[in-house]
Amino acid sequence: KAMHFQRQKLMAVTEYLPPRPAIPPRCLPRQEETRQEENGYARLLRRQVEEAFRDNRMIAVCQYNYMPGEDVVMMRHYLRKHNIEVKFFLNEIVRPVLSQSKYKNLLPLFVGRNVLLVSRETKAKEMLRVLKGVPQINLLGACIDDTILSRKGVEYFARLPPLEAAQGQTVGALALLPSQTSSLLQRGSVYLTALLDQHIQRLRAAETESPAEPGPAQSSG
Amino acid sequence: PPGPGGLVIPRAGLKQYTQPPDYSGIIIPERTKLKFVDKVPSVPKVRREPRQLRDIRGPSQEATDFTQGQYGILALGGGYLHWGHFEMIRLTIGRNMDPKTMFAIWRVPPPSKPVTRKSLGHRMGGGKGPIDHYVTAVKSGRLVVEIGGHCEFGEVEAFLTQVAKKLPFPATAISRDGLEQMRKEEEEKRLNNQNPWTFERVVTGNMLGMRKYLSPYDLKLKGRYWGKFFLKHRV
Numbered sequence: 001k002a003m004h005f006q007r008q009k010l011m012a013v014t015e016y017l018p019p020r021p022a023i024p025p026r027c028l029p030r031q032e033e034t035r036q037e038e039n040g041y042a043r044l045l046r047r048q049v050e051e052a053f054r055d056n057r058m059i060a061v062c063q064y065n066y067m068p069g070e071d072v073v074m075m076r077h078y079l080r081k082h083n084i085e086v087k088f089f090l091n092e093i094v095r096p097v098l099s100q101s102k103y104k105n106l107l108p109l110f111v112g113r114n115v116l117l118v119s120r121e122t123k124a125k126e127m128l129r130v131l132k133g134v135p136q137i138n139l140l141g142a143c144i145d146d147t148i149l150s151r152k153g154v155e156y157f158a159r160l161p162p163l164e165a166a167q168g169q170t171v172g173a174l175a176l177l178p179s180q181t182s183s184l185l186q187r188g189s190v191y192l193t194a195l196l197d198q199h200i201q202r203l204r205a206a207e208t209e210s211p212a213e214p215g216p217a218q219s220s221g
Numbered sequence: 222p223p224g225p226g227g228l229v230i231p232r233a234g235l236k237q238y239t240q241p242p243d244y245s246g247i248i249i250p251e252r253t254k255l256k257f258v259d260k261v262p263s264v265p266k267v268r269r270e271p272r273q274l275r276d277i278r279g280p281s282q283e284a285t286d287f288t289q290g291q292y293g294i295l296a297l298g299g300g301y302l303h304w305g306h307f308e309m310i311r312l313t314i315g316r317n318m319d320p321k322t323m324f325a326i327w328r329v330p331p332p333s334k335p336v337t338r339k340s341l342g343h344r345m346g347g348g349k350g351p352i353d354h355y356v357t358a359v360k361s362g363r364l365v366v367e368i369g370g371h372c373e374f375g376e377v378e379a380f381l382t383q384v385a386k387k388l389p390f391p392a393t394a395i396s397r398d399g400l401e402q403m404r405k406e407e408e409e410k411r412l413n414n415q416n417p418w419t420f421e422r423v424v425t426g427n428m429l430g431m432r433k434y435l436s437p438y439d440l441k442l443k444g445r446y447w448g449k450f451f452l453k454h455r456v
Contacts (some may be wrong), residue, residue, distance in 0.1 A: 001448055006434040008425060014444060016456040017415035039237055092234050 045093045052087060053103065056118040060127065060142040060154070062108065064115040067136045075134050082126045084119040105148055109141050124158040244371045247291075255311045255366065256329040260304040261355055266335050269349050277301070277333075277449045279442055281360035284328045290369030292377045292396045299449035301356035302365075303332060305443070309367060310384055317380035323370035332357050352380035358389065359447035360449035374399075390449065414456050420444030 003011070053059065067075075076086050091110050098107055115137065117127065122144050131137055142149050149157060160166065183190075266367045268380045277299035287293060314325050332355035339350035359365065365388070368377050381394030394402075423431050432439075445455050 003447070004434045006431065010420065010431055010434075011444065011455075014418050014420040014423060015415065016410060016454070019413045019415055039235070042235055045235075052245070090235050198445075 017129055042093060043088065046097050049089055049094055050101070051098045052089075052116065052118050053097075053101065056120055058084075058117075058119050058122045058124070058144045059141065060117040061109045061140045062115050062117060062131070063138045063140055064113045065136040065138075067134070071134065071136075075130065075137070078130045079117065080129065082119070082123045082130075084117050084123065084127055087116040087118055102146075103143065106141070106143060114140070122157075124154055128155065128158050137182060233280070236456060242373065247369060249322070249324050249370050249373065250289075252406065253320045253370075254315050254318075255325050255327060257311065258304065258307045259325070260332070262331065262333050263430035266333075266352070269337050269352060270335055274449075276359060277436070279360060279446050279450075281363035284363050287364070287367060287397050287400070288328075289326060290324070290367030292369070292374055292381065292394065293367040294365040294370075294381055294385050294388075294392050295395045295400070296359050296363050296365055296388070296390055296392050296394075297361055297453065298390035298451050299358070299360050301334075301336070302329065302359055302389070303336075303354055303356045307331070308419075309387055311378060313384050314366065314368070317383075318377075319370075319372075323365055323368060323372050323377075325368045328364040328367055329357055329359060334358060361390070361446070361449075365392065410456055416456075419456065 066216060091112075092115070094110050097105060098104065098110065119127075124142075124144070128139070131139060139151050139154060141151065142154050144154075144157065161169070266449055279299075281296075294321070294447075318325060334356050335352040336354055336356050337350040338353035339347075368381070378394045385392035385394055420439075422428075424435060445452050
């Protein structure tokens with residue numbers, strides 16, 4: 001039904017006016033949306049990553065290409081014999097954890113599909129042997145005892161003698177000098193005895209030419 | 222992010238699991254489908270009633286909130302529902318819902334108001350026509366049907382909007398949250414209106430003698446209703 005004109009005017013006058021802030025919101029800097037509440041699962045995975053980095057001495061990062069299931073199981077079995085565990089972590093969880101810990105330089109390794117091989121002992125030789133037999137996994141880098149090593153570094157590390165031998169070598173090298181001190185101290189008297197021996201021999205040689213004189217040289221010798 | 226050649230390599234991230242919805246407090250009654258409504262009430266009326274269009278005008282006082290269900294159809298205008306509408310609603314909803322997990326209830330009484338029609342082609346006069354059919358009056362802001370059960374709004378919204386479009390007045394599918402949201406928005410609009418002149422103020426103060434051109438009902442309706450129409454954009 002048609003409205004009276006006065007009524008139409010009244011309706012036009014009393015319309016809703018939305019509030020206009022002094023600065024329009026699109027001129028203000030963009031406010032970051034509130035972060036979605038953290039997934040408990042993500043938190044658990046992050047904790048696991050931190051634990052893995054804390055507990056283990058040797059951590060190796062490898063590139064993981066497609067491998068058939070049985071091969072994965074065999075590889076894990078071989079590595080498990082040497083007490084090396086194979087762990088899969090998602091990059092998007094590992095990256096923030098690493099960037100906040102001291103392993104910042106490992107960040108460029110965690111791109112693309114990768115596997116983590118962690119262990120308490122540093123058995124680089126056995127690990128390399130197993131990985132050589134599996135062509136689909138390539139070692140990218142490792143962090144052994146808080147030292148970052150590249151692939152070559154790991155190979156050199158593997159070629160090092162075991163710890164006891166290395167310790168023995170260092171002990172021997174260190175003990176070399178003290179072992180010489182006794183001979184150093186005795187050098188004077190040894191030199192004297194050598195000289196006297198030589199002297200005796202020379203006298204004896206002179207004696208054999210003239211055997212008539214035994215003697216007082218002997219007693220004095 | 223796209224690489225140097227513009228290629229984007231798809232990567233799988235961590236799967237975010239969502240909790241399934243909790244339907245613990247919902248009891249599904251025995252008769253889940255909508256009851257059949259009669260064309261004519263069991264005691265048909267003999268006396269012909271005057272038109273009384275005020276049962277269409279203004280906001281509704283009854284059936285404005287949800288009782289058992291979670292989703293429903295809200296009427297945004299006034300109108301009459303006759304048997305054809307009832308059948309359409311009943312059949313469409315019955316066809317689209319799952320009677321084992323969902324239930325539906327009428328929030329509108331069966332037709333009881335008689336509507337008379339004169340036969341075609343006759344001139345004016347000769348008394349009031351005989352009763353043609355019965356209708357129910359629906360005011361704006363009233364719920365027509367309610368749906369509930371182990372279902373999400375997304376599933377239900379589809380066929381509820383289908384029904385709502387076929388009703389003689391404007392209507393929408395709505396959930397409990399949606400209704401609350403609507404009311405909150407209206408309240409906010411009313412509070413942060415920058416216009417110092419509101420319809421209500423003009424009418425109650427009879428500014429400029431406006432009440433000469435307005436109806437005494439406009440004191441209650443406050444400019445949001447015009448006949449059977451509900452003016453949503455007004456404050």
